Amino acid sequence: MVTSVDVPRLVIAAPSSGSGKTTVATGLMAAFAERGLAVSPHKAGPDYIDPGYHALATGRPGRNLDAFMCGPELVAPLFAHGSAGCDLAVVEGVMGLYDGAAGRGELASTAQVAKLLRAPVVLVVDASSQSRSVAALAHGFASFDPQVRLGGVILNKVGSDRHEVMLREALEEAGMPVLGVLRRAPQVATPSRHLGLVPVAERRADALASVAALAEQVRSGCDLEALLALARTAPPLHCEPWSPVPWPQQSRPARERRPVVAVAGGPAFTFSYAEHAELLTAAGAEVVTFDPLRDEALPEGTGGLVIGGGFPEVYAPELSANEPLRRAVAAFAEAGGPVAAECAGLLYLARSLDGKPMCGVLDADARMTERLTLGYRDAVAVSDSVLAANGTRLRGHEFHRTVVEPGAGAVPAWGFTHPERRVEGFVAGGVHASYLHTHWAAQPSVAGRFTQAAADWAAGAVRALGASATAAASAGPVAGTAARAVSPAVQAAGSAGAAGR
Structure with missing residues (x-):
């Protein structure tokens, strides 16, 4: 109106x-x-x-x-x-x-x-x-x-x-x-x-x-x-004032399955637009902030993970030293949990940053450089992901003095059409990682798509954990031990999905 x-x-x-x-x-x-x-x-x-x-x-x-x-x-x-x-x-x-x-x-x-x-x-x-x-x-x-x-x-x-x-x-x-x-x-x-x-x-x-x-x-x-x-x-x-609620109410996850979306914060991850959290909340998510410098576990019931921009290169030793959280992030991604990583988040998911071990979710290494990469970009999604369907067009910007090698995965996140033509970023399982900063107010469906992916994944993780527990109980103590040892990632996923019930 x-x-x-x-x-x-x-x-x-x-x-x-x-x-x-x-x-x-x-x-x-x-x-x-x-x-x-x-x-x-x-x-x-x-x-x-x-x-x-x-x-x-x-x-x-x-x-x-x-x-x-x-x-x-x-x-x-x-x-x-x-x-x-x-x-x-x-x-x-x-x-x-x-x-x-x-x-x-x-x-x-x-x-x-x-x-x-x-x-x-x-x-x-x-x-x-x-x-x-x-x-x-x-x-x-x-x-x-x-x-x-x-x-x-x-x-x-x-x-x-x-x-x-x-x-x-x-x-x-x-x-x-x-x-x-x-x-x-x-x-x-x-x-x-x-x-x-x-x-x-x-x-x-x-x-x-x-x-x-x-x-x-x-x-x-x-x-x-x-x-x-x-x-x-x-x-x-x-x-007409902008509103974070253009996402159809009927497409929001039911309240009893409201997924927890964990958003990285603290000194190392300070780059985020206020509208992103508003859009996630409007899409049905419970947004919870955590600090990768201090917290040793993801928030209880995490169903989706957002790691935005910041200065991880300044805090590389501290981020690397928090091994319990690095393992938790890697397990969450390995289990197929939705992860949206942007610039600093991309570096954190890499195998290493300036020689310091990071989460190892991506088969890539990051390092500081003297060169500033800066500018607006016209981008198109070149594959389906938890953020966007193949062909979705967005505008964004790059702003960093780091480089990731390789610069794109086997399945890239974006194809840039202006001012230069190249592919960039990584899509693998539930992970979308890229240098590109975007403003979701321009495309509210991004928040809705990610929240729905978090709700679906959390519900699936709970069902998988329940099925594993049932099989273990009926098979006896030996088989039960084997079932419990199936995969640390699946167990982590089950824990992360608890709040999605």
Whole structure:
């Protein structure tokens, strides 16, 4: 049902990466939340890490708005879903304001997201090496696309009072409002590594301190009243809010057979979109999180296993040392349990990672490299799996500095059609493992298909365990011992299926 979404909103953009978007967006979210406003945090593009800081700042899940992976038509509905009941929404942009998917025009750019949301844009400018030229820069960004409404500028990394005066005079001459001035403040810089900022889950105490410092910096340097007034100029959006329940109710597993889907979490596996768990739950799953660094067994009754992205290469020794869980994962996969592994999950299922033993589910080895693999991908499923039927088309992205050898199994997961043609990933039994990150909101049937596979497998495992026990009891003590020793994987599967009864 189409509704009117009247949430005040701002898009925080920049001329280029590294200008300070995350500093300003996170600081604004925290500063407004401290005022008692319910702030809805969003991130344009596929990034997983920034939304973690947004969540700390607001107390609400950080959500992505990616026009490439989900399609432009879902940007406003996903925004409406995430911002329901909020007083304000802040959207952090990606790269430069007009930068999007390579060779696709404005697709997936911050500018496109701003237009789809009919939201005013605040441009964060690194002013450290310019003075009057800042006016020409702001004028160029404001006039490049008349449909993008640039509401003002926040000047970042300003060096002195005199520097600020020169910048303000130039922007006033150009008729561009200055909504904030931030001085150089390295003490609030957030630590980074080879793929960007360090995720919140790895440094929660430090991250809380960083967010508090960002809020103070923004509060003291920005005109919050003017920014809130600008946000309130955004007109109502008319769209149908996205819902995680388009999956036909009749196809959901019966409640008495509601399968447990175990989702890897903790410091090593931090990459996940909030909508994935919502879709699994709506499809009938009971979603339970576990930490492969600390937990020595899968959650009781596991019927499906989801291992998303993160930084397993940083924690390879600890993951390898948790041998009981590695064995449990291998047994679950060997018994045919549904497993969806994405990027970091792919590495964890490999035989080894940088020489450290992993789960050994895949006949492949992984290692760190100097080369960054980054970019959007058009993909088609080249085989049936627990995630997708052969021929299913999805868009996703790759983002890693590792390589898996071989790069594809005898039965690959995906065929990439753009920007390069190749096959990638592994499908074997109930396992689907790939480097490709996908956003299931674009294809809700993925969650439904996986949940159904988990329910079917859990029920089958319970029946197999029951049949094995019955045969053992009727055959006597010797045969019973043999039946109990049939396969550790089958016994593990029976345990995993207990909750599916």
